[in-house]
Amino acid sequence: MKTPCYVIVSEILKSNLEQMKKRMAPCNIFYSMKSNPTNVVASVLSEMDCGFEVSSLAEAQILNNLQVGEKRIYCGLPVLTNEQVMIFLEFGCKRFVYDTIRQMKRLVCFAPNTQKVLRLTVDDLSPGAIGFGVSIAELEANPELLTEADGMSFHISNHSEINQTLLALDRVEQLMITTPKIRLLNIGGSYTLTGQEEDYESLRLRLYALMRQHNLTLMCELGSAIVNTAGNVLTRCVMVRDRGGFTDVFLDAGVPAGVMRSPKKLYNLSQPNPLHRHFYRFFDTTSMRQLLFQMHIKQNISEGDLLKLTDYGAYSFCYSNRFHSQPMPEIFLFQEEQEFEKLV
Secondary structure: OOOOOOEHHHHHHHHHHHHHHOOOOOEEEEEEEOOOHHHHHHHHOOOOOEEEEEEOHHHHHHHHHHHOOHHEEEEEEOOOHHHHHHHHOOOOOEEEEOOOHHHHHHHHOOOOOOOEEEEOOOOOOOOOEEOOEEEEEHHHOOOOHOOOOEEOOOOOOOOOOOHHHHHHHHHHHHHHOOOOOOOEEOOOOOOOOOOOOOHHHHHHHHHHHHHHOOEEEEEEEEOOHHHHHHEEEEEEEEEEEEEEEEEEEEEEOOOHOOOOOOOOEEEEEOOOOOOOOOOEEEEEEEEEEEEEEEEEEEEOOOOOEEEEEOOOOOOHHOOOOOOHHOOOOEEEOOOOOOHHHHHH
């Protein structure tokens, strides 16, 4: 197998989705395509009745090719041209987010028979919130932003404190009392498989109460929670050099392949029986001064060794580029982890 490349294990992908469906009930799960915008991932999830949140026409084109139905596509890009709105409509998108009067009027004009979702900012409630969106002050100054909305959304990027989400839901409910037209609520993304179950139980109880009281359809956008642990990078060691008290490892994967952060684990598939712990620094052969990551691990690494970087399914392949005319890395799908291990 030529390296560098990505390996996605569909068994893990499906398991993560099923677990998050239970954790985030009663929300409909919409996979955030930008976290890994590949046909490989989308094809697996499309077979599992998963929705998709798209932020580009290229992502929407992938779903159009897979014949994903219009009820399963949500446009999370709040800045669109007239032409882009029309193309999203052709691809079957019937839900659009907005956070400005200009974009709201564009949707009213060019996408009248769609659900228009007002994005609220909740950064005053949560330090992990995305700063984009409409504030309470803006709503008071421009009430038409809310009266034209069929739904509302907010996004918090760090859910270490579920209480912040509950505060955001309080704000949303206060607004819904004055706008009975709202029928869709998108509670954003970044929810995890590893958070405290009792916290998520409190979130579920709150969501069920909101859904019953206001006759809502609920959704959330998930990326890393679904795809990250299902993805691995395979890369070869091009050179090892002792320098300044460190052992530097130069990889054929790096910035052009989207490798720019530490993996959860690193395995040397060529030398499965490690002898000593080493402090390694990992570099890219296309930019040899740029440190990719460093690890203190019990692994021996030599020139030519095949390495596996785990938990690399999210926000990695989508950053791949053609720096120094490098080819894009290939991406492979395996049904089970055992299939991949047998191939190696």
